[in-house]
Amino acid sequence: MRAVSCYVHVPFCRHICYYCGFCRQKYNETLEEAWLNQIQKEIDDKHLTQLETLYFGGGTPNVLSASGLKRLCEMFRPYLDSVYEWTIECNPELVTYDQVKMFKQMGINRISLGVQTLNNSLLKSIGRHHTSDDVFKAIELCFEQDIRNVSVDLMFALPNQTIDDIKKDLQQIVQLNVPHLSIYSLQIEENSIFQKQNIQPIDEDLEADMYEMIVQFCKQNGFTHYEISSFAKNKFFSKHNMKYWSDQDFIGIGCGACGKEKGTLYENTKNLNVYLQKGPCPTLIQEDIKEQSFDSIMMSLRTIFGLDIQQWENKYQMNFRKQYQKVLQQYIPDHLQIINGHLIPTEKGFEILNTILVDFLEIH
Ligand code: SF4
Incomplete structure (x- = not known):
C-alpha cells in the first residue's frame, strides 16, 4: 500500500538557535529557488499519490518568501483531494497577516508554533529571537483566519529554568486556548552551539519533576496526555504523527527528511549542496x-x-x-x-x- 502521509523538510532558518542539532542553515533567496526546483523534481520522481496528511517541518518553513511558500504549497495541490490534516511549522516572529491568510487559502489547517517558552530572557538565552508578544500575535492571527488547530512547542530543562518558570508558561498557554501542546526537554545536541559552549544538562531528578508537573498541570486543565510528549484538548491529536506512532509508512521529501516506505526507513542527505546537485540521496536504514x-x-x-x-x-x-x-x-x-x-x-x-x-x- 502506498504511503498516504508526507513530511517535507525545509532546511532554512533566519537565525540558528543555540540548542539546535537539526538539518538547517541560514536562509538566502538564491538557495530557496534552487531548493524549490529540487523539491519539484523529487515530487515528480516519487510519483506521489493522494495524501491524507502533509507536514511542512524544518528548519523554519515560514522563513521562505511569500512567493516561495506559495510555490511549495502549489506543488502539492494535485495530491490533496483527500488530505485531512496539513501542518506547517512556524517561527512566531515571522508570522504575518498575509502569510496566515495565504495558508488558509491554500488549505493548510494546522499550525505548529515553535514557542519554546514565554519567558523573554530565557528565550534570549537559548538563541531565540522572538518574544512572548510575537507568540500572542501569531496565535491571534491564526484564530482570526479561523485556523483553530494550533499547536505550541514548549521546552523544559533549559539552563537556569525553574519549575515556576514552566508553570508560568503553562498558565499563559492555557489562557491562549490552543488545543495542542508538545513538550521537549533540552538535549545537548552534537554540533549545537550549546555543545560547543560545553553547556551541561540539568539535574535528571529536576528534569523528571518538571515533566511530572507539566503532565499534572495539563491534565488538570483539560488536556488529554495522549502521547508521551503531546497533549490535546477535544481530540485535536496530531493525525500526521499518529501515522509514525502506529507503524505506518510516510514519504520524506527534502534535504534532511526521513521517511518510511514499504516498511524501510530512509534518511535523505543532510548536505544542502549535495541535495541541490544530486537530489535526496537517501541512506536506507536496513532493519x-x-x-x-x-x-x-x-x-x-x-x-x-x-x-x-x-x-x-x-x-x-x-x-x-x-x-x-x-x-x-x-x-x-x-x-x-x-x-x-x-x-x-x-x-x-x-x-x-x-x-x-x-x-x-x-x-x-
Ligand atoms: S531550533 Fe528550529 S528554528 Fe532554531 S535553528 Fe534549529 S531548526 Fe531553526
Whole structure:
C-alpha cells in the first residue's frame, strides 16, 4: 500500500538557535529557488499519490518568501483531494497577516508554533529571537483566519529554568486556548552551539519533576496526555504523527527528511549542496524483521492508543502474548493494560516507559 502521509523538510532558518542539532542553515533567496526546483523534481520522481496528511517541518518553513511558500504549497495541490490534516511549522516572529491568510487559502489547517517558552530572557538565552508578544500575535492571527488547530512547542530543562518558570508558561498557554501542546526537554545536541559552549544538562531528578508537573498541570486543565510528549484538548491529536506512532509508512521529501516506505526507513542527505546537485540521496536504514517489530512496539507504546496486538501479529507473524509473556506479567495491570486488543501504558507506565521498553528488548 502506498504511503498516504508526507513530511517535507525545509532546511532554512533566519537565525540558528543555540540548542539546535537539526538539518538547517541560514536562509538566502538564491538557495530557496534552487531548493524549490529540487523539491519539484523529487515530487515528480516519487510519483506521489493522494495524501491524507502533509507536514511542512524544518528548519523554519515560514522563513521562505511569500512567493516561495506559495510555490511549495502549489506543488502539492494535485495530491490533496483527500488530505485531512496539513501542518506547517512556524517561527512566531515571522508570522504575518498575509502569510496566515495565504495558508488558509491554500488549505493548510494546522499550525505548529515553535514557542519554546514565554519567558523573554530565557528565550534570549537559548538563541531565540522572538518574544512572548510575537507568540500572542501569531496565535491571534491564526484564530482570526479561523485556523483553530494550533499547536505550541514548549521546552523544559533549559539552563537556569525553574519549575515556576514552566508553570508560568503553562498558565499563559492555557489562557491562549490552543488545543495542542508538545513538550521537549533540552538535549545537548552534537554540533549545537550549546555543545560547543560545553553547556551541561540539568539535574535528571529536576528534569523528571518538571515533566511530572507539566503532565499534572495539563491534565488538570483539560488536556488529554495522549502521547508521551503531546497533549490535546477535544481530540485535536496530531493525525500526521499518529501515522509514525502506529507503524505506518510516510514519504520524506527534502534535504534532511526521513521517511518510511514499504516498511524501510530512509534518511535523505543532510548536505544542502549535495541535495541541490544530486537530489535526496537517501541512506536506507536496513532493519531486519526483529528490529522492525520492536520499533513498532516502541512507537505504539508512546501513545494512549497503544499497540494493536492483532495487527502486529498479522504484520510480523509472531504470537505477541507468548513472546512477551514475562514482560506482560511483570507490568500488567499497574503499568500496562490490554483494552480491546490494544496494549496500552497507564500513566504510571508512561513514567517508566524506557525501563519497560528495555525489558521488551531484552527478550525480543
Ligand atoms: S531550533 Fe528550529 S528554528 Fe532554531 S535553528 Fe534549529 S531548526 Fe531553526
